[in-house]
């Protein structure tokens with residue numbers, strides 16, 4: 001059987017909106033390269049940095065082959081079940 005895998009991605013503007021509304025001090029799900037969880041303010045700054053790079057969407061986890069940061073996200077991958 002043929003199928004298609006689409007990896008999840010995060011909309012950067014949506015993330016900023018959620019972070020801005022959040023009252024939490026820490027931004028769970030956002031971490032520094034060394035693994036420490038970001039504070040809400042740090043996460044918002046990081047998201048603005050991504051927008052400045054022209055990134056509208058971010059992969060959840062490591063980027064996959066052909067990931068389109070400008071908005072398309074994961075292009076989808078054909079999978080074939082044995």
Ligand SMILES: [Zn+2]
Nearest residue numbers: 007064074076
């Ligand atoms: Zn993918």
